[in-house]
Structure formats: C-alpha cells, structure tokens
Amino acid sequence: MKMALGFLTAILITCFAPVAYASDPSPLQDFCVAVNDSVAAVFVNGKICKNPNMVVANDFFFSGLNMPGNTSNPLGSRVTTVNVNQLPGLNTLGISLVRIDYASYGLNPPHTHPRATEILVVLEGTLYVGFVTSNPADPNQKNKLFAKYLNPGDAFVFPEGLIHFQFNVGHKNAIAFAGLSSQNPGVITIANAVFGSDPPINQAVLTKAFQVEKKVIDYLEAQFRWNIV
Numbered sequence: 001m002k003m004a005l006g007f008l009t010a011i012l013i014t015c016f017a018p019v020a021y022a023s024d025p026s027p028l029q030d031f032c033v034a035v036n037d038s039v040a041a042v043f044v045n046g047k048i049c050k051n052p053n054m055v056v057a058n059d060f061f062f063s064g065l066n067m068p069g070n071t072s073n074p075l076g077s078r079v080t081t082v083n084v085n086q087l088p089g090l091n092t093l094g095i096s097l098v099r100i101d102y103a104s105y106g107l108n109p110p111h112t113h114p115r116a117t118e119i120l121v122v123l124e125g126t127l128y129v130g131f132v133t134s135n136p137a138d139p140n141q142k143n144k145l146f147a148k149y150l151n152p153g154d155a156f157v158f159p160e161g162l163i164h165f166q167f168n169v170g171h172k173n174a175i176a177f178a179g180l181s182s183q184n185p186g187v188i189t190i191a192n193a194v195f196g197s198d199p200p201i202n203q204a205v206l207t208k209a210f211q212v213e214k215k216v217i218d219y220l221e222a223q224f225r226w227n228i229v
C-alpha cells in the first residue's frame, strides 16, 4: 500500500511537473553552503559551495528575528532580510525570509522582487496590502489592483515580479514575516529605481514617461536621493 501510494505520488508529480517551476535552480546535492573564495575566481549562478566536510550547524542558522527593525526613516518601515547573504546554508535552496516592521502609518513602498513570489503573514497590526498585474494584452483593460486589509494571522501572496506594497493603517506598530521563493529575491523599489538612479536617468525620458514638467521630475528626484536598504 505504501509503495502504491509512493508510485501514485510519483506519477502525480510527473503530471504536474510542466506547470510547476521554481525561480532558483533545484539543488543537485543535499546542500551547498555558500562560502567566500577570493582565490578561486569561479563565477557560478549563485554562490560557491563550502566543502561539505567543513559545514557546521551554524551555516544553517540565523538569530535575531525577535528584534524589531529600525523604522526611523522617511517611509516608517524596515525590512530585515534572511537570504543567502545572511544565511549561507540557503544557497541553491530557492527560499528565503524577511521580517518587516512598520511604524504607525509606515509604508513598504511599491516594489517588485524580480526572482521571487512572496507570501506574507501579519503578526501584529493591520496592513493594507496589494499588488498590480502586468500590462493586459487587451488595450481596453487596465493593470488590475488586488488589495486587502490584513489582520494578525492573515496571509497574502504577491506573485513573482509584480509590483506590490504594504501600508500600516493603524496607530500602532505592525509586524509581518514573509517567505520568498528565492535564495536571493532581489528588490526593485519603483521610486528609487526611477527617480534615484546613479547617475540619474536623462530628464527627457522621465518628463515624457510620466507626462509632467521638468520641475516635477526635479522635485521627485530630490526625494529619492537616499538609500532605501
């Protein structure tokens, strides 16, 4: 019976394999703990593996997610990341984690993760969250917003690559955790990428793209000259 079930599972997995895909490549061994190797200048799509014989439990460990992030910044939010750069054991495993703290009315502004879907769960507070679809094929339709108010215990998923945000609509601090389907999801914060790039994008591009006068672009560029990290 057990074998039959296993066989059935294998068949089911095979059937659904064409529709299921991960952003990150699947691991080809138990693990590949990331290590710095300045001597061997080998470039891989990810990090170089530590010798498995040298791997220790701490390579798979991260501590401190009980500590609130510092939200003293213009947005009133802070993302604490636990990806392959902080937790080398995540290398090749296609997964990572963040803690997000929000001050009262703090905002995690519109951004995308080029390499990951994100599932977020609220622990404290009330968040207004949402994502916007990519440009519709039908020119008569608009990019569609999917948004919800989330309370503690509520979860919401932001599909890979789509622009999304979270806004603390309460007087009190809010806390959320999220899992992301990449060891290194990447973040593109829309305002910072467009108005805060280094060097700046030619203003002729921005005035035309946003259909505004140069002084509006000057103003917006002045707002995003700080580092969001």
Ligand SMILES: *[C@@H]1O[C@H](CO)[C@@H](O)[C@H](O)[C@H]1NC(C)=O
Pocket (backbone or CB within 6 Å): 036, 088
């Ligand atoms: C890897 O090397 C860089 C640059 O020397 C350093 O900043 C970083 O902390 C190192 N990471 C690990 C996991 O040792």
Ligand SMILES: *[C@@H]1O[C@H](CO)[C@@H](O)[C@H](O)[C@H]1NC(C)=O
Pocket (backbone or CB within 6 Å): 070, 071, 072, 073
């Ligand atoms: C939080 O960040 C602000 C602005 O960078 C800084 O002045 C303050 O000392 C930080 N607070 C803590 C507790 O680290």
